[in-house]
Amino acid sequence: MVYFIDFILLGIVYVFLIRKWKKVKNGKSVALFSIMYFYMVLVLYVTVMPFTIPFSGTNDWFMETANFMPFRDLRLKYDGAFREIYLNILMMFPFGLLFPLIKQKGFVKTVFATFLFSFFIESYQLLSVWWNGVQMRIFDVTDLITNTLGGALGYIAYKIFRAMVRK
Structure with missing residues (x-):
């Protein structure tokens, strides 16, 4: 519901x-x-x-759920770390492909828009924990990096496909 x-x-x-x-x-x-x-x-x-709707109290330990160390899971050899990186790149790949089609923007603006979209998601996840919302969501700087990389790769694919279509 x-x-x-x-x-x-x-x-x-x-x-x-x-x-x-x-x-x-x-x-x-x-x-x-x-x-x-x-x-x-x-x-x-x-x-x-x-x-999450912030009607309940606040969780004073919400910062404990955040990860500000890039690629921490990979360095600590957590199960699924490679999978998570791959899925984050794959998830934002379409953004990097579609954004320049719609907005006719270049690489830097596309990557920046991807970063902003990812930052919104990660920040919302952090705030939802603070609002005592969904506890399984965490802010992860690795997600921010890999999502942005996915958008950059999507833009590169856009440029390759565009060049192929023009030939």
């Missing part, structure tokens, strides 16, 4: 955004925007949903 409410809210946001987007863009752009929006909703589903 909680997810249902989250998806309803995200659907309402989509309707308002698509109405605005249709006024200024053509059909191809609206389709790309829609694909990007639904992709981002799937990322939010995997990373931060259900959305």
Whole structure:
């Protein structure tokens, strides 16, 4: 039921955004925007949903759940560390591919937008723990790095595909 409410809210946001987007863009752009929006909703589903509402008390130990050491899990040889890195790169790869298609931005702006999206996710995870929300979510600087790398690789793939299409 909680997810249902989250998806309803995200659907309402989509309707308002698509109405605005249709006024200024053509059909191809609206389709790309829609694909990007639904992709981002799937990322939010995997990373931060259900959305936490800060009505309960606060968790004073929330910083204990955060990891500020890059690649700590890999250095400590935790099970699944390589898998997590790979999945984070793979998760943000489409962002780096779709963002320049929609916004016609270069490498630096695409990578920065990927970083901001990832930073939002990681910060929300940290805040949700502070709000006594979902305890299994943690802020992890490695996720921030690997997500951003995924966006950069997505942009490189975009440039390669674009060059191939133009030939």
